[in-house]
Amino acid sequence: MTAELVARxxxxxxxxxxxxxxxxxxxxxxxxxxxxxxxxxxxxAPRMEAYVREHxxxxxxxxxxxxxxxxxxxxxxxxxxxxxxxxxxLGVMPAHRGHHSGExxxxxxxxxxxxxxxxxxQLEVIIGNEPAYRLFLKLGFQPVRELRVIRRPPGRPNPxxxxxxxxxxxxxxxxxxxxxxxxxxxxxxIEETRSILHAxxxxxxxxxxxxxxxxxxxxxxxxxxxxxxxLSTEDEDTAYALLHSLHQQYPAQDTKVENIPxxxxxxxxxxxxxxxxxFRRIEMALPLA
Amino acid sequence: xSVIVVIEDNRDNARLVAKLLRxxxxxxxxxxxxxxxxxxxxxxxxxxxxVDLGLPDIDGQTVVGMxxxxxxxxxxxxxxxxxxxxxxxxxxxxxxxxxxxxTKPIDTRAFVARINDYLRHSGPRA
Numbered sequence: 001m002t003a004e005l006v007a008r009x010x011x012x013x014x015x016x017x018x019x020x021x022x023x024x025x026x027x028x029x030x031x032x033x034x035x036x037x038x039x040x041x042x043x044x045a046p047r048m049e050a051y052v053r054e055h056x057x058x059x060x061x062x063x064x065x066x067x068x069x070x071x072x073x074x075x076x077x078x079x080x081x082x083x084x085x086x087x088x089x090l091g092v093m094p095a096h097r098g099h100h101s102g103e104x105x106x107x108x109x110x111x112x113x114x115x116x117x118x119x120x121x122q123l124e125v126i127i128g129n130e131p132a133y134r135l136f137l138k139l140g141f142q143p144v145r146e147l148r149v150i151r152r153p154p155g156r157p158n159p160x161x162x163x164x165x166x167x168x169x170x171x172x173x174x175x176x177x178x179x180x181x182x183x184x185x186x187x188x189x190i191e192e193t194r195s196i197l198h199a200x201x202x203x204x205x206x207x208x209x210x211x212x213x214x215x216x217x218x219x220x221x222x223x224x225x226x227x228x229x230x231l232s233t234e235d236e237d238t239a240y241a242l243l244h245s246l247h248q249q250y251p252a253q254d255t256k257v258e259n260i261p262x263x264x265x266x267x268x269x270x271x272x273x274x275x276x277x278x279f280r281r282i283e284m285a286l287p288l289a
Numbered sequence: 290x291s292v293i294v295v296i297e298d299n300r301d302n303a304r305l306v307a308k309l310l311r312x313x314x315x316x317x318x319x320x321x322x323x324x325x326x327x328x329x330x331x332x333x334x335x336x337x338x339x340v341d342l343g344l345p346d347i348d349g350q351t352v353v354g355m356x357x358x359x360x361x362x363x364x365x366x367x368x369x370x371x372x373x374x375x376x377x378x379x380x381x382x383x384x385x386x387x388x389x390x391x392t393k394p395i396d397t398r399a400f401v402a403r404i405n406d407y408l409r410h411s412g413p414r415a
């Protein structure tokens with residue numbers, strides 16, 4: 001941003017910590033900022049509160065942008081885990097765009113991240129959101145990988161699919177955390193072990209195939225939805241046995257799996273079990289150190 | 290007269306839909322989140338459900354999935370209403386067993402005719 005733009009931008013907005021607002025207000029600001037978003041994902045207050053808690057969003061480091069009348073015009077949130085930061089929920093209300101508000105919010109978040117000793121920032125942007133993608137590139141973020149968000153409607157696996165010949169052993173509740181802590185790092189922020197453990201309502205089971213192959217999966221199981229999948233295997237037969245067994249056991253729930261890498265070799269297995277791609281995101285990163 | 294449940298969190302959109310459907314002789318029941326929408330559908334057994342795919346509590350696909358599983362509602366026309374790109378919306382709607390998709394912003398001139406079309410072409414109710 002040039003000095004002139006900075007001055008013009010500062011004359012239009014100020015930024016205040018998001019912690020000055022309650023979750024009802026934050027949800028309302030967010031929903032208004034995303035009303036015309038490419039994939040609208042509105043939130044109510046409980047959902048916003050859960051999001052902040054699950055993903056270690058620091059509301060003191062997150063910002064709400066205000067206009068000259070002190071009315072909220074947009075927001076951006078910053079999650080912090082050790083030396084890593086994550087930018088999320090960025091949005092500017094349609095009526096207030098065109099004043100570099102998005103860049104103003106992003107630069108404030110970057111500054112907040114540096115002040116909190118973050119060495120690396122990451123974020124995701126939905127493919128097709130070109131203005132945001134260009135802004136992130138301008139600020140120095142580089143694409144890391146593509147991520148898929150996939151869905152499967154409720155129901156047992158297609159009867160035409162063979163039932164796996166596998167021994168299924170449920171995991172005990174006390175086994176969930178140690179299993180999750182043993183996973184290979186590299187998950188997207190909202191699927192990292194901290195987020196999954198914060199989300200709670202976790203179940204898991206292991207399968208053993210006659211071939212000797214085996215693996216386990218852990219997932220969140222709520223009244224309506226299965227989510228937050230962790231599969232321990234890269235073997236297609238084992239993944240098939242895990243997913244088939246899961247949907248045989250939980251036919252009533254809808255399924256939403258977020259941010260699996262687009263090059264995940266198990267994607268064809270998911271498709272075979274009835275998953276479809278909803279949309280893709282690009283994960284981007286910016287070293288700060 | 291048909292009973293239509295509209296599950297839509299955006300009040301302006303919900304009001305617009307009701308304003309279009311009521312003069313056409315339909316009874317419109319509005320619900321502004323997924324949970325209220327599910328209860329309204331289960332209690333009223335409507336002739337058609339119009340569901341926004343982006344809802345603030347339970348998302349729209351999950352709502353559709355729950356309705357489709359409810360005995361007696363397997364064949365109730367379900368129409369997704371969404372601002373998603375049309376191709377994505379069609380894929381999602383098809384996967385979840387919706388009967389159709391109406392993209393936002395709503396084409397007010399064609400909207401009632403399209404809803405009447407979905408009502409006419411729905412199969413016999415279970």
